[in-house]
Amino acid sequence: MTEEPIHLETDVLVVGAGGAGMYAAIAAARNGANVLLLDKSLIGRGGATIMAQMTVAVAVGEQTPDHWTHHLADTLNAGRGLCDEELAAILCREGPERIREMDEWRVGWTREDGHMKQVMAPGHEIPRCVFVDFLNTGPAVAKTLRTRVARTDGITKISNLSVTDLVVEDGRVRGAVALDLNGGRAVTIAAGAVVLAAGGLTRLYQRNSASVNMGGESYALALRAGADLIDMEFVQFFPIGHLAPRLVGMDPIMWDPFRYKLGGRLLNGNQEEFIEKYGASDSGTYTAPRDVTSYAIFKEVEAGRASPNGGAYLSFTHLDEATLREAFGPVINRLACNGIDLTKRPIEVAPIAHYHMGGIRVTPEMATTVPGLYASGEAVGGANGANRLSGNAITEALVFGERAGHFAAQAATNKVWNSSWADDAVGDIETMAPDSGNAPTFGELFGELQNLMWQKVGLLRTGEKLEQALSRIREMQAQDLPRMRPQNKGPFALGVQEWFDLRAALATAETIALTALNRTESRGAHQREDLPDTEESQTHNQCVRLSGGTLTLESVPVRRTEFEKVALGATE
Ligand SMILES: Cc1cc2nc3c(=O)[nH]c(=O)nc-3n(C[C@H](O)[C@H](O)[C@H](O)COP(=O)(O)OP(=O)(O)OC[C@H]3O[C@@H](n4cnc5c(N)ncnc54)[C@H](O)[C@@H]3O)c2cc1C
Missing domain, CATH: 3.90.700.10 (Succinate dehydrogenase/fumarate reductase flavoprotein, catalytic domain)
Structure with a gap:
């Protein structure tokens, strides 16, 4: 492949078109930005959102009196002391507004006596979860947002485009490079701001509830761009x-x-x-x-x-x-x-592996540690601490999606592009590699990784198992991944896509194993059989970032709010 890459320009690039990405696109467009919304699957039909079945936790209090601070109290309680309280408060406070907006857009929340029906779910003190019958919440949410995206001026949609790298120059994100899955060609995209909404990572585990495109790409893209990840050890089963x-x-x-x-x-x-x-x-x-x-x-x-x-x-x-x-x-x-x-x-x-509490570290404006780069949905870490309350994930996708789009639109004024900035990432897509007769296949390596994650980085962990997993993941990165590198033979280059999938999966898996090894206690979804107690001294978050090609860890204090004051005196 030696053709020039296709080049696109936009104010806001949204990577991933699940619930979070579609809401981000709508919010960015209604704040005046031109938006490019792309997905490696079909727009609004890939990822977790369309698969979700029932509950959306939100303090609308239509049947039982409720207040967002009560929802927050349950969220913090479930999170075992590690919730980023500002993010959790935003999730609970803005949830009702998003759910009512979806209602105006005719999502079809189930009603009883004219009120949104709300049911009980694990960890909630009162019936709080809205839904669309029968087992139809995710499909209804996805369809409503797809329709809304179609009716919003300023959004261009592209399916079957998989982002392989973000382009960062002078300390700011400038756009992205993607693989056109049909044509096999590289696509470069200049953007004033980028929202990462490429979902979670549960496909890394042998037993999972994931679709094929939930392989940890949000986290790997953020990491390679220099952003911080937080709480990667907390995978919900x-x-x-x-x-x-x-x-x-x-x-x-x-x-x-x-x-x-x-x-x-x-x-x-x-x-x-x-x-x-x-x-x-x-x-x-x-x-x-x-x-x-x-x-x-x-x-x-x-x-x-x-x-x-x-x-x-x-x-x-x-x-x-x-x-x-x-x-x-x-x-x-x-x-x-x-x-x-x-x-x-x-x-x-x-x-089964189902959701990831950890993810990209963001401010309340959904800004990552890289200027111009925003994140939303399951890609974001922190709001749910060490354990997510049921029903919080769709609320999170909608609330954080809206915020990310809103703030990304405001930050998208500074669009500068030089094609040479993308040379390395484009080269990765187009690089020819001789077919190596005895190279391991994607199926073999990905299957091995899923098995490794399930056996050694799963629900019951030990230091020994985690060290073994980390060592094998690093070996696969250093030895197997380069050997598997395929030839890019043009259209429908499945092998090329699989190579990028595996690169992302291994990078993300490494962060989980490393942070799990470093958390020497048991808490929430992270259970160490060799260290069964929860240690008060470890009530902190762990950040991981890539510096000079190596992962480095940092313990950071949990972001607290004035929650106690809010909870005691709240009447709003
Ligand atoms: C089976 C199932 C049932 C669930 N049930 C519930 C429930 O009842 N209630 C609840 O609150 N939560 C539930 N969840 C969790 C919830 O659905 C998710 O956390 C939430 O929908 C995530 O939304 P998202 O937009 O962040 O990600 P997703 O909806 O996963 O969207 C991410 C998108 O990014 C795309 N993508 C990935 N990589 C790339 C790339 N490199 N380039 C371009 N695009 C990319 C994917 O194709 C996908 O379309 C469920 C999850 C599953 C899997």
């Missing part, structure tokens, strides 16, 4: 991912809404309820936090009390078919197609 029997065409986390609505009993292989043994209670209520439930299932399995396929039972057999149909209508028919009759036998569930 969703406790009741589907395990058995076979489930085709349905989401592995679909049991969540069943539990919200109907409770359901979580049992070990001996048919005993067990959550109380681990300091929580949720018999038929689904109120135990996710980190505790995941831990409890792992421990029951370890103690030899697993269900036949290595997880726990989830039972709704105490309910009759009419109750199930009333709650879930057509979903019961889809289960029947999979041979599942919940009135007759329990299904089996087990923890």
